[in-house]
Amino acid sequence: MQQRFDEEDKLLRIQREEFASQIQSASARQFLCSICLEEYSEENIVRLEFCDHALCRTCTKDYVSSKLEEHRFPILCPMCMADDHKGNPGTITDITVQQSGITNQQFDIWVELQMSQFSVLVHCRKCKGSAYVDRQDLEDTTLLPCPLPDCNYIWCKACQQSVVIGGAKHSCDGSSELDHLMKQRGWKYCPSCKTPIQKEMGCNHMTCMSPGCNTHFCYLCGGAIITSALRRDIQAAISAHYARCRLFEEVADRALLP
Structure with missing residues (x-):
């Protein structure tokens, strides 16, 4: 048993030495930031998707912050844009944004811009509430129900007039409602x-x-x-x-x- 213990202990020491060597090697590697053109260690690298351009964390934060202030989305790689990239330009991803050190307020803007790709913020005139709805669903429908569960208000997307479910078929010019009333009376x-x-x-x-x-x-x-x-x-x-x-x-x- 002692011999077995010694063998396992030796194996663990070898693995620790290899791991430490890998860390030291990574720290020793240098890369050149594509924006500020300064050299940094591997641990400060940020590589963008598709293009593999390398940015330092400080430049990444500054660049992302400036684009969020402009409400630009998606945020493309600055080097790809400068080089007139012909293929798929690099993009700033969610992980990159989270690691860039931006403020909570800026991150809220990022989330809102992300959601705007697939959803639209809808405001209800009756309850004054707001919620995101699927962009495709919004494009496919003519009548808009309030997206909040406690409100049953429905209105026409084209003319913004309220619509009563179970009543006359809605028409923006009122002709269908008038026909219904004429027949009823x-x-x-x-x-x-x-x-x-x-x-x-x-x-x-x-x-x-x-x-x-x-x-x-x-x-x-x-x-x-x-x-x-x-x-x-x-x-x-x-x-x-x-x-x-x-x-x-x-x-x-x-x-x-x-």
Whole structure:
């Protein structure tokens, strides 16, 4: 057992000596910073992805800080940009940023810029809250629900108007909502100019009041009777229409319905 212990102890001493030698060798190696052109030991090296340019930690911190102040993202290798790099330029990665020694406030900016690649900050006008949503989902949808779980507000991405789920289909110009209301209340459009008309009392003969329209139509069937300003032609057309339709058909007034 003593012999076995001695062998293991000897092996451990050899491994420690090799490890110490590797550390000493790494410390002895020097590299040239691509920005300040000063030589530094291997432990102060920062190599960027793709291009393998070497920067010292001080220059890395200063460069990253300046780009974050400008809200530039992604942050590309300064040497690749200076050399008009034709391939994939080197980039500052998350690990590089964390090791560069920037402030917490600057790191918050970095995280926000990272998230902006894949998400968009959405503000809700109702609850005044904000949250990030997936950029692709935002591009694919026309209606925006509040991203916060305690708010059920929904609005149109194009016109910013609020949208009621379960109500009329939304249209930015209000035409779909008007159609829904017209059908709900039993109102009619003028068959010529499409002006909404509500009958309150009287017969089913309607005269469009829109300037220059001169259309007469039936409120019961919705059909056009005549477009004219001549009394004789109007009377003849009314008589012909109500020979097959009902002039005094009672139509339920649904204007007071909820």
